[in-house]
Amino acid sequence: MNLAQAVGHKWMLSFGGTEIPADVQETIAQQTIAGVTLYRALNVKNPAQVRELIASLQRAARESNQPPLLVAVDQETGTLFAIPHTTPFPGNLALAATRDASLAERMAYAVGRELAAMGVNINLAPVCDVIVNPQNSAVGARSFGEDVNVVSRMVSAYVKGLQRAGVAATAKHFPGHGDTDLDSHYGVPIVNHDAARLRAIEFPPFRAAIEAGARLVLTAHLALPRLDSQADLPATLSPYILKDILRGELGFRGVIITDAMDMQAISQDRGMIVDSITAAAAGIDVMLSGPRQAGSTLMYDSILQAAQRNLISAAEMQTSAARIVELKTWCAQNQMLDLAVVNCAEHNALADEIAARSITLVRDETKQLPLQLASGARVLVIVPTPQDLTPADTSSYERVALADALRAQHPCVDEIVLPIDPSASDIAALREKFSAYEKIIIGTLNATQHAGQAALVRAALNENSDTIIVALRMPYDLQCFPHAPTFLCTYSIQSPSLRALARVLFGHAHAQGKLPVSIPDLYPL
Numbered sequence: 001m002n003l004a005q006a007v008g009h010k011w012m013l014s015f016g017g018t019e020i021p022a023d024v025q026e027t028i029a030q031q032t033i034a035g036v037t038l039y040r041a042l043n044v045k046n047p048a049q050v051r052e053l054i055a056s057l058q059r060a061a062r063e064s065n066q067p068p069l070l071v072a073v074d075q076e077t078g079t080l081f082a083i084p085h086t087t088p089f090p091g092n093l094a095l096a097a098t099r100d101a102s103l104a105e106r107m108a109y110a111v112g113r114e115l116a117a118m119g120v121n122i123n124l125a126p127v128c129d130v131i132v133n134p135q136n137s138a139v140g141a142r143s144f145g146e147d148v149n150v151v152s153r154m155v156s157a158y159v160k161g162l163q164r165a166g167v168a169a170t171a172k173h174f175p176g177h178g179d180t181d182l183d184s185h186y187g188v189p190i191v192n193h194d195a196a197r198l199r200a201i202e203f204p205p206f207r208a209a210i211e212a213g214a215r216l217v218l219t220a221h222l223a224l225p226r227l228d229s230q231a232d233l234p235a236t237l238s239p240y241i242l243k244d245i246l247r248g249e250l251g252f253r254g255v256i257i258t259d260a261m262d263m264q265a266i267s268q269d270r271g272m273i274v275d276s277i278t279a280a281a282a283g284i285d286v287m288l289s290g291p292r293q294a295g296s297t298l299m300y301d302s303i304l305q306a307a308q309r310n311l312i313s314a315a316e317m318q319t320s321a322a323r324i325v326e327l328k329t330w331c332a333q334n335q336m337l338d339l340a341v342v343n344c345a346e347h348n349a350l351a352d353e354i355a356a357r358s359i360t361l362v363r364d365e366t367k368q369l370p371l372q373l374a375s376g377a378r379v380l381v382i383v384p385t386p387q388d389l390t391p392a393d394t395s396s397y398e399r400v401a402l403a404d405a406l407r408a409q410h411p412c413v414d415e416i417v418l419p420i421d422p423s424a425s426d427i428a429a430l431r432e433k434f435s436a437y438e439k440i441i442i443g444t445l446n447a448t449q450h451a452g453q454a455a456l457v458r459a460a461l462n463e464n465s466d467t468i469i470v471a472l473r474m475p476y477d478l479q480c481f482p483h484a485p486t487f488l489c490t491y492s493i494q495s496p497s498l499r500a501l502a503r504v505l506f507g508h509a510h511a512q513g514k515l516p517v518s519i520p521d522l523y524p525l
Helices: 003-008 022-030 047-063 092-098 100-118 148-164 195-202 202-210 240-249 269-283 300-308 314-332 346-360 404-406 424-434 449-462 475-480 494-507
Strands: 011-013 034-037 070-073 075-077 170-176 216-219 255-258 358-364 379-384 413-418 439-444 467-470 487-491
Touching: 003 100, 003 300, 003 314, 003 424, 011 170, 011 404, 022 047, 034 424, 047 100, 070 195, 070 314, 075 100, 092 100, 092 148, 100 148, 148 170, 148 202, 170 314, 195 346, 202 216, 202 413, 216 240, 216 300, 255 314, 269 300, 269 494, 300 346, 300 487, 346 494, 379 404, 379 424, 379 449, 404 413, 404 494, 439 449, 449 467, 467 475
Parallel strands: 011 034, 034 070, 170 216, 216 255, 379 413, 379 439, 439 467, 467 487
Antiparallel strands: 358 487
16 A cells, blocks of 8 residues: 555544534545544434444445444443443443453453444453552543452453454553543643553553453553653653553554543644654554544644655554554454344343342441331432543433332332532531431442532431442442441442342342452452
8 A cells, every 4th residue: 555545544533423424425535544433422322323324434435445444432331331322231340349250251242242233343442450549530440440360351351252242352541541640631640650560560451451362452641751761751652662562572463542632641733743743653553533633634644744754664654554454354354233232131131140240238337238118118319410520431421310229129219319529508408308217328429539429428427327328430439438337339320230239228139249449448459
């Protein structure tokens, strides 16, 4: 292929619209591209619409004599669903609580089948980050937990299951985003660990993904000053991290793709010209356009001009393009399934199984469980309104239907929905109600970052000792109210997890899950 075609293979474009826009049609007609990334906020209504959109994109590629396009989404499940109305799987941290890698493989296979039915051929998953920092909301429940061996087993199983369904797996965020307290959407996180620590904790899940055959690895926009002498250089731009570590030490031979290039850890606007060229020279195969770069050609134009001026090796561009063509060939051999597989009964039964085996009873010091209530006993449920805690989060599309799940077990359940960070006046308005209920159940969402949730829990416990706390996302919430007598974890606000919780609370099932992370100063792993 000529140089323009080779460089075109490095560009994963994004666009706005739920149908193929005219300018994208024109771009595909005029030049080779790697493919497209679809984003929920930009491109997605439902599975049928996604299938038709992708069919239009592939038809445009065929008409311009291009190989089939790569089509990627972030269908991690749990807290991140690129496509709604799919099976509501609880997600990675819930899987880790089961300790059962076979469930991870089965879930990944089901996710892959649903994506294949829509024409998606790349899932930007699994997350391989080992979550060891309670302040890391950017990763949080997207991780398979804190135990590197558990994470590695889960990652390996996930890769095998997803690719058995014909969808390419993407190990992310290399070299490991688990010990950061800054979201790379907003700046450059610093991971200040030496090579020995990184090889012991951060690298093993990526090695497991590579050994399982992962077709892609996605880079993190974070700096590792004790690994790379260029102290503030994000891994995405580091030839040492990509070529020496990922290619050399870990032996990865597939496609290296960036995290979204519209994140603030990467230079934007005119600075994107330099960073795009730097990334290509460092060994990146595919540049992933973020949602804020819809319609932009800046990365492609910059890299092409740099290659034409011999600032980037033309031979490396050809080698990189060959890897992408190989990935396209692998994706093209897999057949599209019927849409009936999406959100089917079999997959929902699997989601229920994962949820049932993940619910974790951390403590029940006052022996409140199982609940034994008279038929007219009143129960109050208080839950927060979900918000996206990072741009890689779709929780704001969800509703915490805990009260509905509890009403299936007991008829007299009242519900109060509060802001994710309730104010002092919100809490004051509830104080007189607490004593009127025989039981209070409060759900929390990252209470460590929302002081109002912690204040609400403490107020409820002061007024009514018959209060049960449920962490709906991260177990770290217990740090905010360490004297709470009864504390459980669901790791998810998806409906299967809430139904499983209700069954545990009322004694129709046992809590089988084990904490996948430690709770500092309270519960070590």
